[in-house]
Amino acid sequence: MKITIKDIAKATNVSYSTVSKALNDSPLVKPDTKQFILEKANELGYTPNYSAKYLVTKRTNTIGLVWPEINRLALSELASQVNVQMKKQHKQMLLSINDALDSIDLFSKMRVDGMLLFEEDLPQDQLPKTLDVPLLSYGVPSVNQFPTIGVKHELAMELAVQELVRCQNQSIAYVGVIGGSGRRQQAKEKGFARAMEKNSMEPLFIQTNGLDVGDALREVRKYLKEQPIPNSMICSSYDIAIGTYRALHQSGLKVPEDVSLISYDNIPQFEETDVPISAVGVPVERLAKTLVDELVHLIEKPEHTHSGCELIPELVVRRSSQNVR
Amino acid sequence: MKITIKDIAKATNVSYSTVSKALNDSPLVKPDTKQFILEKANELGYTPNYSAKYLVTKRTNTIGLVWPEINRLALSELASQVNVQMKKQHKQMLLSINDALDSIDLFSKMRVDGMLLFEEDLPQDQLPKTLDVPLLSYGVPSVNQFPTIGVKHELAMELAVQELVRCQNQSIAYVGVIGGSGRRQQAKEKGFARAMEKNSMEPLFIQTNGLDVGDALREVRKYLKEQPIPNSMICSSYDIAIGTYRALHQSGLKVPEDVSLISYDNIPQFEETDVPISAVGVPVERLAKTLVDELVHLIEKPEHTHSGCELIPELVVRRSSQNVR
């Protein structure tokens, strides 16, 4: 059977409220007593019961990350960084990889202090009308009913396009999901279209029909066989970039000599690819820190809620785009 | 403020114990009453409090997955599959990506019904002496103090070696972490050495010093420059295989024409690579199902515990090894 504070109380001949105080390192307990109690607790193998604790404190000190798409590298990296930031804030992070609605439901019942949502396709109408757990989403602000941290996708795409134009690429293709329902993907696509318009260039699109490496590999390969080869490409994510690179490589095209590449997502992994890949996006640590800070703020001061913001992306030039035509 | 069953009781003019019964779909409540209560509950936006519930039922219906290494694709895939299987068993799965000891601690305090451990480097002595939550580990049985599901790594390596020998490869190199502390990695390495011995061949080793794609890419590339090129390679994991393939490709070597490849890890993603890669290992769904079934068994019937077993791996031949020299 599980050890409770009452067991410790018996073993130490004090009342169980004293045990409670001792375990919480209250100054109201004499150091000797505290010491003794702590030793006994340890000896008995006591493990605090968070449920009981929560019931009275109303705090779980835990936040839930809703993350249905577990195998996108860029999100993986973001999750790791968020975890690091949470630790700094002395919050425990729990993940759920069920579908978003189920996860939100579970975390609500668990009464986590707050939730972080990595999901863009949430059917808004299916959400619980009243959610009494603070929820912060990583997505596209103003489309959502809850606070959202986003990225100035339009600016990101403009930075990429400008850089490619500067290197005198005559044609630029966007590789990614076109016309999908994911809001972040939509924003990138639209941002690209705008940026091209501003630069009076004809936008090209390579539809990947999915976000996996394999999707990009397949579709880019097909495209290269059927269409004239563009000077340069902008990939919508890390995984897409990897697939695109492989497709080019297989087709005997060199990066950046034959085709220049810039990818969305600002993560260090772009450094380690075969040819280091240029990237635009909000550096992942900054993104993670903002998400965590904002969520903590939401939890601590629900009254003055800013409903979200859009972060400024940065361009990191690497070899994949360094070729002036 | 949060709605409790007492609020619903007030709103429906019944006692709160009746509300509790109604919410739990007890047959002791008249259908009409039940219906009415359920409607009211829904209307008020009631969300059950799992902490309170646990306190009396002693069941969370939740299991925790301890998973410190979030970005190994093969484990990612395993986690997804485990999640699917858990759902079938009507258990909620929660992940923690903190380091193993911290995660175990957290899940213990949360009183999850059970824990699954994807971690091989656990310092056994630092573990809580008495863990009163059932813990099942994915690793190497008999080395661990707790129940463990493993894989017959030796057999896996033998299958791979035999297949390469059958295709008359004269030399076989093992690509992976050599002499590391990870038990699964150790088992693979040792299995390879044994299998080579049995076949009277001299084992070659390519030390990757890490488990990332980048580690393999870097080290294999270096090896190819300095050493004679082996006929064939056995990669210790999916990520290692991807890195190895890239290194070969960069060095102008064709798979399988110049070098044959077989990788450990039996996941569908090997189908989608550039050249489909042959693989040995326990198919991931079977692995996931075994882990979940075993853990559930451990939770339900802690008395007769089998302390673990080793699953039989299978060989899947794809293009990467189909070349008779």
Place this chain on the structure above:
DNA sequence: ATGAAAGCGCTAACAC
């Protein structure tokens, strides 16, 4: 079929 009441493990007033 419904209600009253005990109690799960814990914290936080408050009393001593």
Place this chain on the structure above:
DNA sequence: GTGTTAGCGCTTTCAT
């Protein structure tokens, strides 16, 4: 400093 006690939200006997 330490003990007493109420109560968090819920399930579960046990009465009615």
